[in-house]
Amino acid sequence: MEHMEVRRADGRGAGDLRRVRLERDVMKNALGSCMVEFGDTRVLCAATIEDGLPGWRRASRSGWVTAEYAMLPASTGRRTRREFGQRRGRSQEIERLIGRSLRTATNLRALGEHTVTIDCDVIQADGGTRTAALTGAWVALHDALAAWVEAARIPRIPLVSQVAAVSMGLVDGNVLLDLDYAEDSRAEVDMNLVCTQSREIVEIQGTGERTPFDRAHLDALLDLGFEGIERLIALQNEVTAFRDEA
Amino acid sequence: MEHMEVRRADGRGAGDLRRVRLERDVMKNALGSCMVEFGDTRVLCAATIEDGLPGWRRASRSGWVTAEYAMLPASTGRRTRREFGQRRGRSQEIERLIGRSLRTATNLRALGEHTVTIDCDVIQADGGTRTAALTGAWVALHDALAAWVEAARIPRIPLVSQVAAVSMGLVDGNVLLDLDYAEDSRAEVDMNLVCTQSREIVEIQGTGERTPFDRAHLDALLDLGFEGIERLIALQNEVTAFRDEA
Amino acid sequence: MEHMEVRRADGRGAGDLRRVRLERDVMKNALGSCMVEFGDTRVLCAATIEDGLPGWRRASRSGWVTAEYAMLPASTGRRTRREFGQRRGRSQEIERLIGRSLRTATNLRALGEHTVTIDCDVIQADGGTRTAALTGAWVALHDALAAWVEAARIPRIPLVSQVAAVSMGLVDGNVLLDLDYAEDSRAEVDMNLVCTQSREIVEIQGTGERTPFDRAHLDALLDLGFEGIERLIALQNEVTAFRDEA
């Protein structure tokens, strides 16, 4: 597990993120929006706020944050069919992950009886679409809430923390951070980590489909993950100046 | 109908197009792609080619060109629901229009037993999404076919013509070209024109939902439309150099 | 374009309609109904009026007119599958055309908070089902509204105009009116025209899927279309005596 010696196809070290970009305000009609890039993976995140709550949530009088995730058909190497008719299990799993994580970051009571929807549409897929989507979705959420503060709809941004996500994996026996598609396709172990700015875990998902893994590998993967999250949190903070506001 | 005196909200004259941009090669995984902008309307067009034909088309031994059209939820002022479950009639109508028009432009026999799908995803909607989509879709189609020529899959680009589309309308009694959303919303008459580079009509659709219109207005609308198409065809030609190849 | 010399398979001249019949009151349970025949094409049109409006329309306090279109499975030469599960784009396109056109003919405000649905079910298909449907649908709509006047639900028939529809096409180089299925199948250009009794255009749709067409042909097609509409309007008027009421 001396992973620092590894040289990856794109020249990165084992613990390096791909080039990450967070471009805000890319959609005129969305309250908050962010084009996020993790290398060649590009996801368009857009936040809209609607009055009212889903029926089952109405009694709570607290707000709701939810996400929708879809891939443009030409975002993948081989054209992906649109999800008319039947949603794919994978898409729903990702939506649930993003929704849960953003709700952890939000003071739903302070949000009041409003529903924020974060649409995450994958423009280009090269591995790590869910982690990129979540990292950008937080920025879109922040900006939509900030717009509502400006519009005097709420007194202050009801966010309790930042959240960002990154993937880790065991590839050819090496522990790597932020897998691209080629790495992900042959990974023995695939893991996703969602954390806050204080290194607290919001979500951890790890799968050894090809081969199970022991606790020592789990620890090594987590070490890398925490480091990656820290850099993503810093980038988010750079574009939104969230921590300074808080 | 001395429409040239009109001054529109964005400063355009009655017969002016909005600023039009055709940016190619915007998606790494698509064989051909084009981000098309008609003012604030932005549509991402991506062409992919698959071997084989839809079942009902198999006997023909000719190729097939089809289109899919969708709007990102946050592309509109008020969030549009995704078309899971039930396709919207409007989307299917636009897909059928784009597919038909591109097939008219293509030598399907020369294409051989392949299916080209043009995905048109509206990133931002400000009126004229179907005309922008078709104009960009032709560029994506051209580039995908050119890539296949380069890959020696086909001897030459099997296109018999260029096609572009523009909208016209009667707004507050004025005959206008290329309506934006605000104009379109209050138009008495709404028309779309698809033409080739030689001013031949591929498709004409005109609706007087608010009020029917007489033949003199039809003629005035068509005059504007043909001029607009000519400029779009020139722009397409500029980015693809299609006419020089031919 | 001296189309008058053409002799068609059924003996008609280029500018002749097929035998058209409009039989009223063919369904005991519908408020208004009309079996319309354009030659062998037969469509059963039935109008029902329900209190209330679709949800999205409620704020308007104006009425609504909508249409549904379907083909009986055995109406076509080869059995057509029923549209359980997934609506066909073509059917929805026709429904939208009929609904839009009838709304143009109706004073929705005077109709009040009621929804009129015109069901158009194709019993036998031999080309021109959408134009026959629309022509018959207007009669069914008229009769349903007349029945409501008689029932003292509304003071007078809230129709502002008559609308009828006809198809035209370019077949083997000839400009023809009211195509039957055999002509339609090999038409180079296919066009539908919806007009009022004062030759005003409600809807125009023209497609050159096989080959694009120039403006001279468009004009010749329109000339024929206006003549055809005039005769259909006269027939509608004959059975409903609408113009005399007005």
Added chain:
Amino acid sequence: MEHMEVRRADGRGAGDLRRVRLERDVMKNALGSCMVEFGDTRVLCAATIEDGLPGWRRASRSGWVTAEYAMLPASTGRRTRREFGQRRGRSQEIERLIGRSLRTATNLRALGEHTVTIDCDVIQADGGTRTAALTGAWVALHDALAAWVEAARIPRIPLVSQVAAVSMGLVDGNVLLDLDYAEDSRAEVDMNLVCTQSREIVEIQGTGERTPFDRAHLDALLDLGFEGIERLIALQNEVTAFRDEA
């Protein structure tokens, strides 16, 4: 149970059928068709034959007969919604009843590897739509098979029997034949009987939703039913001359 004294709203006696009409050859494109009327109930039955068998039936090398049943929206007093999306249990139950009964009447082995579909579309509903549909469907099936004999596709009509259907019910304590909608709506017991020309039972369905019934009533209902079937069989035979062929 001295039911013969009963006088019904339309003047019929307890054991009388409504006026029954079987009009053949009403659809140009169907191989066999029949408009059947039981009083104001009108059902259009159309038979088409396709080569091949449904997948699960292929191994049998025997033919298949199936039915589809639907109501036009305006066939009922209050508009019935079309079954897009979700089929109604009632419609499927009726389809299954008609299909089963017609298969009993058919020599499927002699039919060979073909599928006959009988479409039963209710134009006007006034009670007894399923029994009218089945009675007319047999005529359409007969005629389609006769057309195939004429076309030399099969040597002789592969029917082993006639089948017809009628409803019976207990209404206000009276045992009645062939209920119309008003009677059916308040019936204590509702029964349907499908029989052959030799009084053999193909299907019997009886329901006492309002109140259960004893065996004496069952017997009285069956007595009426057998008589009604006999008359329907005679009418079928009159229009098709089936028994003379056999």
Added chain:
Amino acid sequence: MEHMEVRRADGRGAGDLRRVRLERDVMKNALGSCMVEFGDTRVLCAATIEDGLPGWRRASRSGWVTAEYAMLPASTGRRTRREFGQRRGRSQEIERLIGRSLRTATNLRALGEHTVTIDCDVIQADGGTRTAALTGAWVALHDALAAWVEAARIPRIPLVSQVAAVSMGLVDGNVLLDLDYAEDSRAEVDMNLVCTQSREIVEIQGTGERTPFDRAHLDALLDLGFEGIERLIALQNEVTAFRDEA
């Protein structure tokens, strides 16, 4: 028809039921539940009561009883697909039968504005699943209503009768009671009977798909059926002591 001489594969006589078990209180979360076994056929019946009524029923101010029926995929010899997407006609037919029969047994007005749903899930299928389901469903319904009496939600159990169901059939010319899957698969005639404790018929369904049957056979089948029902009613009464309460 001297059916008493017949010896069946499992040793039963023609008029014998399989071993029947009714085990109550098998589901902790259901208000009433019953695992019913007719030989190897096992169905889990569970009754839940919800406040309120389905929309179309609201005006009645009476209660509603409905059923849902499904088979576990592994309940059958060859795995049955789950009914995601499209309900099977057969399942809906069975649900409707069970719902209708239980409503006949219930005083809906006394139930008040509540909806009882009886879920019948087939754990193991060996013929007669619908008759077993109905027989067990009545027990689950009884127990749920008894629990509501105990909870002081209603003053007394609003049941007007017991209902049970059994199948009969003509197999190799023999009239048999309570067919198992092997018998059912080759039956010439298949019949189901639902009766009350006083031998009144709630529902009778008989089908001669392979061959129609005469009235003498119908009578013999009914004789057997009434005897079977009597024994099932006694068993229901044994476990619930319903008649003693009444």
Added chain:
Amino acid sequence: MEHMEVRRADGRGAGDLRRVRLERDVMKNALGSCMVEFGDTRVLCAATIEDGLPGWRRASRSGWVTAEYAMLPASTGRRTRREFGQRRGRSQEIERLIGRSLRTATNLRALGEHTVTIDCDVIQADGGTRTAALTGAWVALHDALAAWVEAARIPRIPLVSQVAAVSMGLVDGNVLLDLDYAEDSRAEVDMNLVCTQSREIVEIQGTGERTPFDRAHLDALLDLGFEGIERLIALQNEVTAFRDEA
């Protein structure tokens, strides 16, 4: 985190499993079946093997193992709606987890071109349905494969490992093993662990929806989880004697 002092509602210590039962051969028609109970949570697991592979898998010539998961409507305190029409994201997520984990345990190449489906139907839900389901599913899979060995369809059981699953959580600040529904509903952190008999991780999922958690808590949760898995593996081994075979 001295969790051993905790006393839970049912008397368990923090690190205790509920009473676990694995009952085999509970379904006559399934090749392998297991009723698994974790306290009041009961899941019926049934394995069936079909020849052939899903389309997309065919090229691989290796076998496939997949799972389906559903809850009986009355398995929960409040009736759960059946998943007709639209699958729930949660169910698909659980199916994917179970399928992935069982595939890790299986030598798919040795299985050959067969598809094993494990149906997991929740009879009673009291927390931990997915971990109970997976633990029982492995037993059903084992038994189905053993049956195929006995039937001489494959030379030996193609399993490479045992897998079992357990839940852990942080409840009121306490680290607990195998949460029941009441504990799960108020847990701050919810985690599921799938491991093999050699303490290797197949899947780890942890969520801090109410509050994120630090790495020390993660470690404490994992410690408990590994102990629980060890006991479940021993129980599986007891009923199947797998390790002795291997």
